[in-house]
Amino acid sequence: MIVAKDVDKIYPNGCHALKEVSLTVNRGEVVVVVGPSGSGKSTFLRTLNQLETTSGGSIRIDGVCLQDPKTDINQIRAEVGMVFQSFNLFPHKTALENVMLAPMKVLKKSRDEAEQKGKELMLKVGLSERMHSFPSQLSGGQQQRVAIARALAMMPMIMLFDEPTSALDPEMVGEVLDVMQSLAKEGMTMVVVTHEMGFAREVADRVVFMEDGELVVEDTPENFFNNP
Ligand code: ADP
Ligand code: ADP
Secondary structure: OEEEEEEEEEOOOOOEEEEEEEEEEOOOOEEEEEOOOOOOHHHHHHHOOOOOOOOEEEEEEOOEEOOOOOOOHHHHHHHEEEEOOOOOOOOOOOHHHHHHHHHHHOOOOOHHHHHHHHHHHHHHOOOHHHOOOOHHHOOHHHHHHHHHHHHHOOOOOEEEEEOOOOOOOHHHHHHHHHHHHHHHHOOOEEEEEOOOHHHHHHHOOEEEEEEOOEEEEEEOHHHHHHOO
16 A cells, blocks of 8 residues: 655755655554654655655555656545644634535535535544534544544545644543544554554554664564563
8 A cells, every 4th residue: 555665855954854764554554653753753754645755765655656757646645644733624614614625625526415424524533513613612632533534534545643642632632542543443544653652552553663764663563562
């Protein structure tokens, strides 16, 4: 599903953020990326949907090479959903409207179709009761669940999560991780940057450890956590 090979990233300021990072993620796998701050986790995640270009190496998503100039990057971004630390919902739209927006604008769905899909997704993330609330009326955990529903509304084949619970109060972390865990159980292919080791232990098929721009360890959670 994802085949990253020798990916290099040098930022314009000279920062060498990724050094020959290679990773394969199969369909339905959950890979958790851990490592110290500044080790390149976020940069790597962003290269997977080309929010960040690469300086070397190649990335294939479902067989399509992102470095091929003929590849439609907007298509890739539609197929690779992303959830960030900050939720970035539109403040003047309700939760449901936030989720309906992309299907209408990008997938050209009718309002009725988008609304039906939106309601389905609000149910999935446990927010049926709050779908007409505005973001400011929702807790951080609820807003992040709306952000997950919004990403799912594009019917992605891969979901990327960049520290999705880092901005949340501790009591709200669990509700977001639960939604992610149920997605994983349904067979979604996921790459997750997180400091939540419980999630890595229980949900990950593999854990990768990054350090100074390099992917230094790749193992099962059992081995990763038992052989320090
Ligand atoms: P992590 O997610 O592991 O904290 P990042 O991918 O955010 O790591 O950052 C990796 C390195 O790249 C860091 O040294 C960071 O300062 C640098 N970096 C990140 N984004 C940029 C940018 N836009 N321009 C220049 N350097 C950057
Ligand atoms: P994270 O680790 O969650 O990515 P950071 O604090 O490393 O958070 O980065 C926050 C933002 O600042 C990101 O958009 C990143 O690209 C940018 N950034 C990080 N380091 C640099 C840098 N040295 N120069 C320019 N932009 C940077």
